[in-house]
Amino acid sequence: MTIGDHLHTLxxxxxxxxxxxDGRTDGLPEADAVAWRIxxxxxxxxxxxxxxxxxxxxxxxxxxxxxxxVGAWQEAYDAGPSSVIEALLAARERFPALRALFLxxxxxxxxEISWINQADVTPLLAxxxxxxxxxxxxxxxxxxxxxxxxxxxxxxxxxxxxPVEVVRGIGxxxxxxxxxxxxxxxxPDYGGDSEAADLEPILSGARLPRLRHLALRNSExxxxxxxxxxxxxxVNRLDVLDLSMGVLTDEGAAALLSGQPLTHLKKLxxxxxxxxxxxxxxxxxxLEPAGVEVDLDRDDAEEDTEDDGTVWRYVAVGE
Amino acid sequence: xxTSPLARPASPGGPRFAVVGNPDNRRVSLFADAVRAAGxxxxxxxxxxxxxxxxxxxxxxDEIVRIDSPGENREVDRLLRDTPDPTRVEGSxxxxxxxxxxxxxxxxxIRLDDTGDLAVxxxxxxxxxxxxxxxxxxxASPTSGPGGAPVRxxxxxxxxxxxxxxxxxxxxxxxxxxASGVLAVEAAGGGRIRATTSVERAAxxxxxxxxxxxxYGSERDIAAIVDALAPDGLHLERWVPKASQRGRAxxxxxxxxxxxxxHAVVRTSRTPLTNLHLGGSRGDLASxxxxxxxxxxxxxxxxxxxxxxxxxxxxxxxxxxxxxxxVGWRRSFVGEVNAFGDLLPRLTGLPGSGAEGQDTYAAxxxxxxxxxxxxxxxxxxxxxPCLNPT
Numbered sequence: 001m002t003i004g005d006h007l008h009t010l011x012x013x014x015x016x017x018x019x020x021x022d023g024r025t026d027g028l029p030e031a032d033a034v035a036w037r038i039x040x041x042x043x044x045x046x047x048x049x050x051x052x053x054x055x056x057x058x059x060x061x062x063x064x065x066x067x068x069x070v071g072a073w074q075e076a077y078d079a080g081p082s083s084v085i086e087a088l089l090a091a092r093e094r095f096p097a098l099r100a101l102f103l104x105x106x107x108x109x110x111x112e113i114s115w116i117n118q119a120d121v122t123p124l125l126a127x128x129x130x131x132x133x134x135x136x137x138x139x140x141x142x143x144x145x146x147x148x149x150x151x152x153x154x155x156x157x158x159x160x161x162x163p164v165e166v167v168r169g170i171g172x173x174x175x176x177x178x179x180x181x182x183x184x185x186x187x188p189d190y191g192g193d194s195e196a197a198d199l200e201p202i203l204s205g206a207r208l209p210r211l212r213h214l215a216l217r218n219s220e221x222x223x224x225x226x227x228x229x230x231x232x233x234x235v236n237r238l239d240v241l242d243l244s245m246g247v248l249t250d251e252g253a254a255a256l257l258s259g260q261p262l263t264h265l266k267k268l269x270x271x272x273x274x275x276x277x278x279x280x281x282x283x284x285x286x287l288e289p290a291g292v293e294v295d296l297d298r299d300d301a302e303e304d305t306e307d308d309g310t311v312w313r314y315v316a317v318g319e
Numbered sequence: 320x321x322t323s324p325l326a327r328p329a330s331p332g333g334p335r336f337a338v339v340g341n342p343d344n345r346r347v348s349l350f351a352d353a354v355r356a357a358g359x360x361x362x363x364x365x366x367x368x369x370x371x372x373x374x375x376x377x378x379x380x381d382e383i384v385r386i387d388s389p390g391e392n393r394e395v396d397r398l399l400r401d402t403p404d405p406t407r408v409e410g411s412x413x414x415x416x417x418x419x420x421x422x423x424x425x426x427x428x429i430r431l432d433d434t435g436d437l438a439v440x441x442x443x444x445x446x447x448x449x450x451x452x453x454x455x456x457x458x459a460s461p462t463s464g465p466g467g468a469p470v471r472x473x474x475x476x477x478x479x480x481x482x483x484x485x486x487x488x489x490x491x492x493x494x495x496x497x498a499s500g501v502l503a504v505e506a507a508g509g510g511r512i513r514a515t516t517s518v519e520r521a522a523x524x525x526x527x528x529x530x531x532x533x534x535y536g537s538e539r540d541i542a543a544i545v546d547a548l549a550p551d552g553l554h555l556e557r558w559v560p561k562a563s564q565r566g567r568a569x570x571x572x573x574x575x576x577x578x579x580x581x582h583a584v585v586r587t588s589r590t591p592l593t594n595l596h597l598g599g600s601r602g603d604l605a606s607x608x609x610x611x612x613x614x615x616x617x618x619x620x621x622x623x624x625x626x627x628x629x630x631x632x633x634x635x636x637x638x639x640x641x642x643x644x645x646v647g648w649r650r651s652f653v654g655e656v657n658a659f660g661d662l663l664p665r666l667t668g669l670p671g672s673g674a675e676g677q678d679t680y681a682a683x684x685x686x687x688x689x690x691x692x693x694x695x696x697x698x699x700x701x702x703x704p705c706l707n708p709t
Contacts, residue, residue: 002589004566020649023615041646042560043487044459072646077486077507109560109568109591110646115507319534 002108002319003137003158010035011067011100011133018056021046025055031064035100039071042110049073050087057091067100067133076104076111080119080141089127100133102156112319114160114190118142122169125149139163139184139191146172153210154180160218160318161190164198171201179212182242185219187318196224205234215242215269218315222246223255230259242269244295245316250279257282263290271297272316334688336362337378337428339370340387341395346662347387353680357688370421371398378428383687385636386425386432388659389418390496408492408500408518408526412551415441415494429691431683432658433634440632440658443493443554455628456652458557458643459483462493470553473542480506485557489591490514490545493552496657499528500548503558503591504541514541515591518548532590532597558591559652562610562644564602568593570654571607571642573622574661574679575629577686580622580640581674582666607644614648621651622669628653636690637661637683 007015016034019025038056040049047055049070056062068088073081081103088101101124104116116138122145125134132153136142139159144166152175157166162185170183181202186192205211211234216225226243229235241262243252253275262268268287273296275283280296287294304312336354340347342364351361363382367389370376378384389395393405399417400410418441422434439445448464450457461468461479468479476490486507492500502516513536519529520540526547535541545553561568567587574582585602586593593599608618625640632638639660644651661679668674674682 004563004568004589006563017614017647019615020647023649039647043557075486077505107560107563107646108589109563112505115505115511 002317003113004107006037006071006107007035007069007102007105010069010102010135013067013100015069017071018052018060021052021055025059028060031061032066032097035067035069035102036060036065037069037071037105039105040073042072042074042076042106045072045074049081049084053084053087053091057094062091062094064097065095066097068095068098069102069105071105072110076106076117076138077115078117080117082119085119085121085124089123092127095128096130098128099131100154101128101131102133102135102137104137106137108319112160113138113158113317114140114186114319116140120145122147125152139166139186142166144169144173148174150176152178154178154182156180156182158182158184158218158317159186159190159192160184160315161186161188161192162194163191164194167194167198168201171199172207174207176207177210178208179210181208181211181213182215182217184217184245184317185221185225187220187315190318192220196221196228199225199228203228203232203234205232205237208234209237212238213240213242214238215240215244217242217245217269218317219246220315222248222315223252226252227255227259230256235260235262236264239266240269241265241267244269244271244273246272247313247315248273248275249313250276253279253283257286262287263292265292267293267295269295271295272299272301274301274303274313334359334691335379335382336385336684336687337365337382338362338385338387339365339367339376339425340385341368341389341392342366344388344391345664346659349662349664349678350385350387350680350683353678353684356681357684359684367392367395367421368398370424371395371417375424375426377426380427380429382428383691384425384428384430384432385683385687386422386430386437386658390659404527406527406529408495408528409547409551411492411494411500430634431636431687433632436632436635437658440635440638440656441494441496442552443491443495443655444552446656447554447556449631450628450653450656453627453631455624455631456650458489458559458652458654459485460554460556461485462554462556467554470549470555472549473545475549476504476545476553476555479555480504485555487558489556489558490548491554491556492548493554496659498592498594498597500526500551501592502541502544505558510538512536512538512541514544516544517592517597518544520544520547530596530598532592556654559643560646561591561593562646562648563587564607564610567600567602569602569607570644571621572660572663573625573640573642574637574663574682575625575640576637576674576679576682577690578626578630579672579674580625580629581668581672581677581682582661582663582679583622583669584663584666607648610648611644616649616651624651624653628656632656636686637679 013035017037120143135156400414487505490502587602588599639657641654
């Protein structure tokens with residue numbers, strides 16, 4: 001699988017693409033009614049992203065804008081979004097109501113997730129202290145230095161390979177009101193070089209007192225993640241545990257079930273998994289009677305077996 | 320004066336059809352069904368094997384002749400490109416030479432296709448130039464037309480990618496069809512490169528089409544495939560990021576009959592290749608129209624682009640246009656014009672197209688009868704000399 005759709009919503013607001021340079025800007029939605037998607041093109045752009053953003057700032061009452069989605073920037077396969085970040089930071093006084101920001105909403109046809117060049121996003125979080133939601137797509141070149149952020153409730157990092165420095169930076173951050181953390185760990189092939197032990201600061205929950213929704217997913221080492229989660233202190237404060245999209249096999253599921261009880265969860269998401277039927281059944285029997293919603297949709301998790309018996313299993317979003 | 324051709328009884332003096340095709344192919348049977356459904360005797364089927372072995376076929380002056388695809392037949396494939404294995408990719412230049420030669424051996428009849436048009440339609444480099452000159456939006460190409468750059472192998476592709484700042488492109492055999500031999504290539508800094516294709520390279524270096532889309536990440540593998548394809552002629556085209564529908568890349572196949580866009584389907588895929596036999600599936604036309612409108616574009620404009628593309632082939636009754644809406648649905652490009660792009664079984668016509676309730680074959684039968692019912696169809700007259708060399 002790859003990323004095929006742009007974001008439909010952000011901050012519970014429907015995404016709305018700001019028209020291109022030749023589009024009409026009359027009849028736009030109210031500034032605070034939508035999540036504004038501002039985009040250039042990866043290839044053959046008519047205008048660079050900062051130019052599109054400047055047109056947006058001129059056309060929309062920016063002081064009321066609550067959510068911004070940064071779409072494509074030019075040549076994202078070769079260039080990071082430093083000019084995007086500069087433009088956003090330079091305009092921050094004009095966005096006092098901004099509560100949600102997503103950086104890099106590109107689909108496969110524009111730029112595969114692991115080909116997107118990212119940048120250090122720490123300045124954005126520092127520059128927008130009132131942000132409640134922040135999301136970013138693409139792990140290549142992504143930076144995240146440990147920080148304190150008193151408003152952030154949702155942090156989403158979608159990658160085909162999450163660099164260990166980012167995992168450590170997030171783990172070392174003080175995020176006192178963070179409720180929803182979603183990390184796509186990816187594969188070593190695309191720069192996902194963390195190990196399960198690197199997740200410990202997150203799993204301890206020490207700096208995440210309000211966490212309710214934890215997703216550590218799309219991981220090639222999903223079994224090891226599941227085993228680490230099985231004994232993690234943070235789990236008993238969660239409503240939702242999401243270990244989906246990765247290479248989760250019977251081994252990881254068994255480790256998860258042999259750990260602390262999970263019956264307090266509202267939902268356990270394991271979709272796109274490689275579990276055998278008996279283990280799937282065991283997961284259901286253990287959790288569903290307690291009222292836990294379990295997602296065991298196999299989705300497009302398919303093994304490839306080579307002639308020599310080697311079995312290949314894949315994360316949901318790589319490339 | 321005949322006002323309703325369909326109402327005419329099947330009589331010895333009435334219109335009669337012939338089709339050149341592979342008799343056991345469903346294209347031929349679907350067309351025959353449409354002819355009979357119009358109250359006419361079934362068409363005379365002239366097999367491609369016979370045309371090729373006997374070096375020609377003749378048609379009566381009043382026979383309405385349809386040319387259908389020579390594809391999906393092992394023996395015909397062998398006769399056209401000397402390969403006993405239809406999955407092999409190589410040999411399309413020979414296929415093209417023999418196919419266009421065979422077209423010129425067809426004598427007489429009232430033709431629904433044109434040898435010259437077909438020769439253009441089966442050369443993507445020439446076709447691109449013809450469309451471009453007619454103002455049809457097409458993805459940029461360095462290999463367009465007679466002045467286009469020759470592509471002798473992977474090194475030439477690399478050079479053109481660099482010179483034309485084209486890090487993402489489609490590499491297509493000039494005479495291929497149905498995504499055969501097509502590679503979607505993307506490159507980035509640091510030597511990173513990838514090709515997505517249905518071509519499978521066997522251990523002995525031979526290339527086969529498979530039904531599975533695979534990805535090659537090694538430049539050596541990609542170069543080996545392209546080098547093997549290059550002797551047949553290659554066309555390069557910028558890869559325009561396509562719009563998406565429900566998480567899948569989407570494009571449109573629009574059938575144009577007698578100048579009007581009559582049928583359309585959305586094709587969606589998780590890969591850059593949307594062909595239905597490669598895991599593509601039919602998408603939702605209504606939501607595509609909605610997406611076009613929401614982007615500030617006009618659906619009729621998209622159909623008009625397809626009709627303009629078809630108008631480059633005025634002596635061909637029907638073509639299938641692949642329309643590529645770019646990300647966001649605001650702009651569209653014509654990716655291909657297919658001579659045999661009408662195989663869309665059971666699909667009925669677009670509202671307002673005049674082919675409502677008709678499949679692509681019935682629409683063509685109606686249009687052919689309307690065209691040939693005229694006392695002196697000017698198009699056919701102009702066409703006859705080059706088709707009937709006797």
